[in-house]
Each structure stands twice: as structure tokens, then as C-alpha cells.
Amino acid sequence: MRSDDTIFAMASGQGRAAVCLIRISGPGSRGVLERMGGDLPPPRRAVVRTLRDPATGEPLDQALVLWMPGPRSFTGEDQAELHIHGGLATRAAVLRALGHLDGCRPAEAGEFTRRAFLNGRMDLTQVEGLADIIDAETEAQRRQAMLQLGGRLGHAAEEWRESILQVLALLEASLDFSDEGDVPEDLEADILRMIGAVQDRIGHALASRSGERLREGLTVVLAGPPNAGKSTLLNALAQRDVAIVSPIAGTTRDVIEVHCDLGGLPVIIVDTAGLRESADLIEQEGVSRARARAQDADLVLWLVPPEGGDGPPPPARRLLKVGTKADLNRIRHDCDLTIAAATGQGLPELIRLLEAEAVGAMGQGDAVITRERHRKALSRAHESLDRARAILAGPGPLELAAEEVRLASRAIGEITGRVDVEDVLDRLFSSFCIGK
Numbered sequence: 001m002r003s004d005d006t007i008f009a010m011a012s013g014q015g016r017a018a019v020c021l022i023r024i025s026g027p028g029s030r031g032v033l034e035r036m037g038g039d040l041p042p043p044r045r046a047v048v049r050t051l052r053d054p055a056t057g058e059p060l061d062q063a064l065v066l067w068m069p070g071p072r073s074f075t076g077e078d079q080a081e082l083h084i085h086g087g088l089a090t091r092a093a094v095l096r097a098l099g100h101l102d103g104c105r106p107a108e109a110g111e112f113t114r115r116a117f118l119n120g121r122m123d124l125t126q127v128e129g130l131a132d133i134i135d136a137e138t139e140a141q142r143r144q145a146m147l148q149l150g151g152r153l154g155h156a157a158e159e160w161r162e163s164i165l166q167v168l169a170l171l172e173a174s175l176d177f178s179d180e181g182d183v184p185e186d187l188e189a190d191i192l193r194m195i196g197a198v199q200d201r202i203g204h205a206l207a208s209r210s211g212e213r214l215r216e217g218l219t220v221v222l223a224g225p226p227n228a229g230k231s232t233l234l235n236a237l238a239q240r241d242v243a244i245v246s247p248i249a250g251t252t253r254d255v256i257e258v259h260c261d262l263g264g265l266p267v268i269i270v271d272t273a274g275l276r277e278s279a280d281l282i283e284q285e286g287v288s289r290a291r292a293r294a295q296d297a298d299l300v301l302w303l304v305p306p307e308g309g310d311g312p313p314p315p316a317r318r319l320l321k322v323g324t325k326a327d328l329n330r331i332r333h334d335c336d337l338t339i340a341a342a343t344g345q346g347l348p349e350l351i352r353l354l355e356a357e358a359v360g361a362m363g364q365g366d367a368v369i370t371r372e373r374h375r376k377a378l379s380r381a382h383e384s385l386d387r388a389r390a391i392l393a394g395p396g397p398l399e400l401a402a403e404e405v406r407l408a409s410r411a412i413g414e415i416t417g418r419v420d421v422e423d424v425l426d427r428l429f430s431s432f433c434i435g436k
């Protein structure tokens with residue numbers, strides 16, 4: 001992958017559409033417009049041009065074109081956009097013509113955003129925010145992603161890093177000035193106080209997992225004996241016919257997931273095979289998958305029918321017992337809630353309960369960190385600062401304390417991508433779609 005290539009890709013979705021957006025970035029963008037559109041339009045003004053195949057002069061489409069010279073562009077490079085008609089043949093013809101131009105090649109996944117990052121147009125947290133915006137399925141996810149794109153985490157990380165660098169400067173100054181390798185006592189108190197203050201702020205961000213939860217969704221597993229009505233409930237919550245329902249015990253074998261939006265919060269409802277001993281190999285596999293999913297779930301709804309047949313519930317982090325088929329008028333009294341998924345009875349209460357669980361896990365979208373990557377880096381910084389404090393408070397050499405503080409600032413720098421994070425970049429950008 002060369003960064004002085006000119007790259008192009010369809011930025012809009014696959015399939016037939018009214019309009020298709022083709023993005024071009026790199027030093028050859030100007031040449032593309034001149035050779036295909038006949039001239040260079042004024043910067044940042046949409047104009048209509050007949051696009052021609054530069055090889056044959058044949059007209060390919062009438063398009064709206066844009067010229068966005070760098071560095072004031074998304075990637076920071078010269079960029080062009082072609083808004084062409086979205087027919088499959090039109091698209092293919094324009095992409096083919098682009099591919100024949102010297103120095104132009106199709107973009108790789110995430111390559112536009114990668115260039116934006118490398119050219120300093122956005123930091124790594126903003127890149128992640130952008131990825132989250134594209135993946136956001138619910139309103140709360142969209143809002144959280146917008147905050148991250150706006151720099152909420154990036155700014156916080158810069159502040160933490162700034163404070164840590166101040167500590168480092170003080171430590172290094174005392175290293176230069178003290179002969180015994182000892183910090184004057186009042187300065188030592190200052191440094192310890194400063195480290196404690198930045199640790200408090202980092203600890204506060206680490207305390208909540210709600211940001212990660214909101215990105216990933218709350219997983220709710222429907223478990224229970226065969227014929228409890230799990231698949232019927234899944235279909236009712238999804239409001240469509242997702243899973244097969246039948247009076248035959250052991251109907252569901254695969255794990256079936258549905259992404260739901262409960263009051264703007266993402267909840268993943270998982271239907272599973274009824275738990276029972278079975279001689280059928282396929283059903284056995286279904287039952288073991290059901291148990292595994294129940295174990296990992298944020299919440300298990302343990303569905304029990306009026307006729308009983310439920311053994312002990314599977315191990316779970318959190319479990320609520322839900323009596324089913326309440327319309328049969330044989331209500332069980334040992335449940336947290338009773339429903340009749342077939343008639344809708346009790347479903348509003350169940351949905352309210354799930355919403356409350358989701359709010360409890362995800363909060364109000366006010367979390368600063370949203371990924372495991374952030375958590376790991378911040379935890380490392382926090383631990384380094386712990387060690388620095390211990391060294392300062394004890395007899396340990398100042399150089400070692402300074403080294404720990406340096407490691408802490410490095411860990412924070414990884415969050416925004418200020419320090420070398422090549423492996424993170426490869427993983428992150430490959431998760432993008434082509435054209436982003």
C-alpha cells in the first residue's frame with residue numbers, strides 16, 4: 001500500500017441506487033477531474049459534468065462533481081467526488097475508467113480514514129468515533145459516537161497526558177538539581193498530590209463500563225425447558241417471524257440473535273434450544289450452545305411454562321424467572337413476572353423491565369471510554385502511576401519513578417495515537433468498509 005497513490009472507491013452502499021458516490025483521494029485527483037470531466041471545477045463547488053472515458057472519449061454519465069484541494073479535505077490530500085447515477089453498469093463503467101488512469105487504484109478498507117489520521121486530520125479516538133457512527137444501530141449509540149468524534153475522549157486523554165508530563169518535568173528538574181538523588185520534601189508532596197489528582201480523573205473514567213456496553217449492546221438470553229415459549233417470545237419482541245415455533249419439543253437448535261432498539265438502547269435478544277437431556281446429537285450441541293450463551297449473557301430470562309418441566313436454571317450472571325403462557329390460566333407463583341407471548345399479555349411490563357436493565361448497564365451515554373483498548377491503556381497508566389508513587393514515597397531511585405511516569409504518559413498517548421500504534425492501526429482500519 002503506497003500513500004502517494006491516488007485511491008478511489010464507491011463510498012455509498014452496494015446494490016442499485018439513484019445516486020452513487022465515488023471518492024477519490026491523492027495527488028492524481030486533479031488529473032481525474034480534468035481528464036474525465038473536461039476541466040477543473042472551482043474548489044468546493046458542486047458542478048455538473050459529462051464524464052468521459054479518457055481512453056476512448058465515450059460519454060459514461062452525467063455527474064455532479066466536486067473538487068476539494070488539500071489540505072482542507074477529509075483526508076488532508078487533494079480529493080474529488082463523483083456523484084454518478086447508481087445503475088450497476090454506470091458504476092462499473094466509471095470505476096473501470098478510473099482504474100485505467102495512471103497512478104490510480106482501488107482503495108483498501110478504511111484507507112481514506114487512515115490517510116486522514118496519518119495527515120493529522122483526526123486522532124485515533126475520532127477514527128473510532130467515526131467507525132462507531134457507521135455501525136450505530138440505535139439513537140444512544142449514535143449520540144455516544146458523535147461525542148467521541150467530537151473529541152470528548154481525545155481531549156480528556158490530552159489533558160491527562162499534559163498533567164502527567166508536568167509531573168515528569170518536575171521530576172526531571174529535581175533529578176538535575178539534587179545531588180543525593182532526593183527530591184526536596186515540599187516538592188515531593190506536590191508531585192505526589194499531582195499524581196494522585198490525575199489518577200483520580202483516570203480512575204473515574206475507568207469506573208464505568210457503560211460506554212463499552214452501549215457500543216456492544218446488552219445481551220439477553222431466553223433460556224428454559226423445551227416448549228416454554230422462548231421462540232414465541234423472541235418473535236413477539238422482534239415483531240417479526242424470526243424463529244420457528246411449533247408444539248414439538250426441541251424445535252430450536254441454533255442460537256438465534258435479534259438486535260432490538262429499546263428506548264434508543266441496543267439490546268440483543270438471543271433465542272436458544274430448550275434445555276433437556278437428549279440422545280439426539282444435534283440437539284445436544286444446541287443445548288451446550290444454549291448453556292454457553294446463558295453463562296456469558298448480561299441477563300438470562302429463565303422461561304418456565306405452567307406445566308413445569310423446568311429443572312434447575314443454568315449458571316448466569318443475572319437471571320430473572322418468567323412464567324409463560326399466562327393465558328392458560330394456570331399461573332405459577334414462583335416467578336418474577338408472568339407473560340403470554342402468544343397474546344401479548346405481560347409484554348409491556350417485560351419490555352419496561354428490559355429497558356430498565358439497559359439503562360442500568362449503559363447509563364445516560366455519559367461514559368468517556370468506549371472500548372477495551374481505552375480501558376487497557378488507562379489501566380496501564382494508572383498502574384504505572386501507582387508504582388511511581390510507591391517509589392517516591394519509599395527510598396527508591398528517582399530515575400525509576402520518572403521512568404514509570406514516562407510509561408504512563410506513553411500509555412495515554414496510545415489512546416489518541418500520539419505514540420506509535422501500528423498494530424492498533426491495522427486492526428482498526430481493516431474493520432472499516434471500503435470507501436471510508
Ligand SMILES: Nc1nc2c(ncn2[C@@H]2O[C@H](COP(=O)(O)OP(=O)(O)OP(=O)(O)O)[C@@H](O)[C@H]2O)c(=O)[nH]1
Pocket residue numbers: 224225226227228229230231232233244245246247248249250251252253272273274275324325326327328339340341342343
Ligand atoms: N397458549 C399459549 N401457547 C403458547 C404461548 N407461547 C408459546 N405457546 C405455544 O407453545 C408451543 C411451544 O412454543 P415455542 O415458542 O416453539 O417454544 P420454545 O420454548 O421455543 O420451544 P423449543 O424451541 O422446542 O425449546 C407452541 O405450540 C406455541 O404456540 C402462549 O403465550 N400461550
Ligand SMILES: [K+]
Pocket residue numbers: 226227245246247248249250251252
Ligand atoms: K417448540
Ligand SMILES: [Mg+2]
Pocket residue numbers: 230231232243244245251252271272274
Ligand atoms: Mg424455540
